[in-house]
Amino acid sequence: MNTDSFSEENLVVADSDAQSKRRQFLRHGAAAVTGALAASAGLRSAIAATPPAAAGDAAPAAQGTLSIPPWSTQPGAQVGSHPYGTPSHFESGVIRHLRKTDKQYFSSSTRSPLQELDGIITPNGLFYERHHNGIPDIDPAGHRLVLHGLVEQSLEFTVNDIRRFPSHSQIYFLECSGNPGYTVHAKTAAEANGLVSCAEWTGVLLKTVLKEAGLKPEAKWIIAEGADGAGMTRSIPLEKCLDDAMLVYSQNGERLRPEQGYPLRLLLPGYEGNMNIKWLRRLQVADRPVHSREETSKYTDSLPDGKAREFTFVMEAKSIITSPSGNQQVEGHGFHEIKGIAWSGKGRITKVEVSVDDGKTWQAAVLQEPVLSKALTRFVFPWQWNGESVVIQSRATDETGYTQPTLDALVEVRGVNGTYHNNAITPWRVAADGKVTHALA
């Protein structure tokens, strides 16, 4: 299964887990199936007639004689046996990556396994997480959103009230601002950039709801607050609130997951993840930002001269090759498709260039449709690998003309202690034996 798991620790666990399951299946497959179907005498005789050797050859051979695999000679699981579907257990290693070295896990994060995913939509169960005091278990019937401050009429909304407004659906990426730090040379794509994910969000445009309360002329900022134990609080410029900001209740067609803010969250397309307040309970309209802890002592970008940038909202253009990527193995010379994702908080991706010669030359990759504003965009690039050790990398350009920089170029301006908004190119080295590692590590 995945030779390309997300960390060395996980690699071992995932592979041994899957292999042991597979061995178990191969060893006991026919017997287990026979037992499960004991009630069905007719089928039972059919299965008993299956030569035991067939199960042992379950994986169809690339060469030689094909046998009939056991899953072709018996019924599958009964319809309705998985009322909420989950991936095949053979994919049990495709999970969010949790860093194992944190001091505690109330305020922590998990990363989306980018190297395992295709397309531009992140499955809800694999969407990255960042929580500041755990995941609250909120009864939507008891949840309220209060809109107050510099408004004509303070209002309280139930979740059903919010759902009555005209709905709005759009595909947007969401990215934690610390994805990754400036000194992290990750082993895998997940470790490097796994704090980004993308979904179709459904809710109501925030400006529609603001109109209900009526903004006073002095209104300039809106302070959003979560109902979680962190009471996460961020100040958002009013222009963003009147532009594409959304109050979201659904993600990829179903209600938000608890980890993503159930039953209601704020979504600020292109802005750093932390501002997209989950479990949203309050919006205070104000004439100035509140300067919360999360927008002063955290989520500010420290510079070499000791100053720190504040209110650094936008996630700039970025891309990463997800296949082949760190910890993966390139098997065989000849054609390989380089695959990856690109995104920009400032609009559409207009170009992704790929270099397959240590950065000496760059060629345009193919952007796969759809190419949407502030959404992940999938790129592919045909590559012939001749078996030499080589560095492959990608760089994105967005509709403003901005091109993703190298880490050196960023560090030259910002130093290494900025923590946030590192949108540098991630170069991967493919060694002569096909093993892929971070080229700067």
Place this chain on the structure above:
Amino acid sequence: MRLHNNPHVTTRRCRPMLAALGCAAMLLTAAQGAYAEQKFGFGHPISQQQLAAWDINVFADGGNLPAGSGTVAQGRDLYAQQCASCHGAKGEGGLGDKLVGGKNTLASDKPVKTVGSFWPYAPTLFDYIRRAMPLTAPQTLSNDQVYAVTAYVLQLNGLIPEDAKLDAKSLAAIRMPNRDGFVPDPRPDVPQAGGDANTSAQHKAIEQAH
């Protein structure tokens, strides 16, 4: 999808006029314009008194600090009971952030960012403790208790004397050492001299790493 900001509304508005084929684009604009002006009457008016328990944002200038007060001495006791297990007996950090020290480190290779060295506004400390601390029981301290713990953390950083008592006015009057330590976002900040300059630097970095 991109074109149709709100297909639901558009469809609804267009339905009675289906005969007028070809009007879709114009109707879309018209419908959205009308929709933008529309009020729906959803939600329920709520008074300041009704929402008071949630009205906890404290502004950097001390705006919306509540009545009440607390002393450093009271804060020392509370801190020992509620905070020290994560933040250390004297704010040196542990499971939780380091709260004290770091003076003159911000411009060094290893900046130590604490309440004393980094936080620009003292009222923010009150806001954060009240809403988020202690981690295991946030929003359970009284306003007096929050003033007291705030006072103790500020005193640990040498910013107020040991016999100090804080209330809305005195907390807002404290000037934090790093008050002027923040600058606006200048991005895009990386020279866009074209890919070539970046390319050669990257090439060098990769060679070095190799």
